[in-house]
Amino acid sequence: MSDNLLEIEKLNVDYLLDKGEFRAVKDVSFNIGRGEIFGLAGESGCGKSTIAYAITRLSKAPAWITGGAIRMDGQDLLKMPERDLQKIRWKRIGMVFQSAMNSLNPLMRVEAQFHDVLYRHTGCSRQESRARGEEMFRLVGIAPHRISDYPHQFSGGMRQRIVIAICMALRPEFIIMDEPTTALDVVVQREILEQVVDLQRNYGFSVLFITHDLHLMAQLCQRIGIMLKGELVEVGDVHQVSQAPLHDYTRKLWNAIPQLPSKPHLSGALA
Numbered sequence: 001m002s003d004n005l006l007e008i009e010k011l012n013v014d015y016l017l018d019k020g021e022f023r024a025v026k027d028v029s030f031n032i033g034r035g036e037i038f039g040l041a042g043e044s045g046c047g048k049s050t051i052a053y054a055i056t057r058l059s060k061a062p063a064w065i066t067g068g069a070i071r072m073d074g075q076d077l078l079k080m081p082e083r084d085l086q087k088i089r090w091k092r093i094g095m096v097f098q099s100a101m102n103s104l105n106p107l108m109r110v111e112a113q114f115h116d117v118l119y120r121h122t123g124c125s126r127q128e129s130r131a132r133g134e135e136m137f138r139l140v141g142i143a144p145h146r147i148s149d150y151p152h153q154f155s156g157g158m159r160q161r162i163v164i165a166i167c168m169a170l171r172p173e174f175i176i177m178d179e180p181t182t183a184l185d186v187v188v189q190r191e192i193l194e195q196v197v198d199l200q201r202n203y204g205f206s207v208l209f210i211t212h213d214l215h216l217m218a219q220l221c222q223r224i225g226i227m228l229k230g231e232l233v234e235v236g237d238v239h240q241v242s243q244a245p246l247h248d249y250t251r252k253l254w255n256a257i258p259q260l261p262s263k264p265h266l267s268g269a270l271a
């Protein structure tokens with residue numbers, strides 16, 4: 001079995017607009033290893049979320065995947081029938097998208113939202129999904145009994161943790177996190193990411209972590225990729241890309257960050 005869980009090869013995604021087509025992702029190739037946290041960074045609009053949606057084939061019109069391969073365990077997700085993909089989403093690939101905390105249904109108790117996801121993939125009873133939900137709440141640091149509350153009864157940071165908890169309830173092998181904590185203050189952001197690192201160590205899943213915050217990425221990820229205008233201009237070990245960047249744009253990105261006094265790494269994420 002290959003060391004890579006995910007292999008993206010020459011991925012192209014276009015937006016078909018009235019004024020013509022626009023290639024948002026150009027020949028992008030990178031791999032994510034088993035148990036690896038891989039970071040993808042780059043300026044706003046460079047195509048990061050477009051890649052995240054393409055991996056799960058949740059891209060919606062006018063986005064169009066026009067070429068390439070996305071292999072998970074050697075199987076090309078781009079060639080897979082939709083019904084097979086539905087079995088993979090959530091079960092094998094968890095997703096926490098930008099502004100995910102607003103993706104909870106405000107009219108449903110959180111308990112019911114856990115049940116929806118778990119029932120669809122495992123056919124479990126309400127009792128079983130409640131037990132799993134409570135276990136996941138404990139893992140992300142929320143009192144388990146609160147699972148019977150509605151989303152508006154939680155803070156923004158708690159809602160974000162709940163989305164992460166739901167995403168991990170089926171123990172996926174791979175989790176896509178697209179700016180999972182951007183809307184939160186830095187202390188809460190740090191707390192949540194420390195939990196993600198702990199969980200990752202316990203369960204060994206792989207992560208695609210998307211952010212424009214290079215500091216955070218350097219603390220969390222083992223390898224990173226830098227995007228510029230739809231192209232992946234650099235991929236490599238986080239130390240190499242931060243300390244000896246090969247591309248001029250990468251150098252500019254690092255230099256644009258104010259130099260802060262060095263802080264301890266997240267839970268030894270790079271230990």
Ligand SMILES: Nc1ncnc2c1ncn2[C@@H]1O[C@H](COP(=O)(O)OP(=O)(O)OP(=O)(O)O)[C@@H](O)[C@H]1O
Pocket residue numbers: 015017024042043044045046047048049050051061062063098212
């Ligand atoms: N629905 C859409 N229709 C047309 N163009 C789009 C659409 N969604 C995204 N784009 C364009 O595709 C490009 C890539 O967008 P994408 O959302 O992938 O960027 P991003 O790197 O995730 O940015 P950010 O850091 O701001 O989230 C941008 O130029 C954007 O304007």
Ligand SMILES: [Mg+2]
Pocket residue numbers: 048049050098178
């Ligand atoms: Mg985005």
